[in-house]
Amino acid sequence: MRRLRVVPRTAIVLLVCAAVVVPATARTTRRQCRQACAAVIQACRDAGFRRGYCRRTVIRTCRHRGVQMCLEFPSTTTPTTTMPSTTTTTLPIDRTVNHCNRSRATDLRDQSAVTVRVEGFDYAPECIRVVPGTPITFEANFASFPLVGGELGVPDPASPFGEVHGGHTATFRIFTTGVYGYYSTPWWIIRMYGAVIVEPR
DSSP states (O other), rough: OOOOOOOHHHHHHHHHHTTTTOOEEEEEOOHHHHHHHHHHHHHHHTTTOHHHHHHHHHHHHHHHOOOHHHHHSSOOOOOOOOOOOOOOSOOOOSSSSSSSSTTTEEOOOOSSSSEEEEEEEEEEEEEEETTTOOOOEESSSSSTOOOOEEEEEEOEEEEEEEESSSSSSEEEEOOSSSEEEEEEGGGGGGGGGEEEEEEOO
């Protein structure tokens, strides 16, 4: 009777791992991101941020989203051209705009006024719920971080936010129930966007 040869468990694990090795080209490398995103990193530095912070933030986002995000980056921060958009600025409110929805948004409906600040390359808070008529004040250097109403790089001509390219504060009151997206151009490609959900208590 022939004896069965028992293969050690570690050998089986090694064989399985060798069979599912991910090709080296499957993931974007830091070097690829550094080269493709040089203009984005420089624009970040021109906006007044430190080189190390800019490189870390941009490269981290590039590795997560791929180099295409940097290849789409505009070469300047000039005002964008208003184009037709499918953004809906009235009901329904149960939809996701700029990755914001009612379950993800910070509920500020009990506050008489709300402030949204720019912190690094983020809005804080970026997704909010407010009651109609609440004053919403954005605080930022709008020359470096223009505020545009719309969805992910597509301006909405009907947006109450319009386009703000100068100054440091801008206050809006929205009286119509709905979801109102906004973003910063050209920084929306590195996730600088949000939305305001206007609804009664």
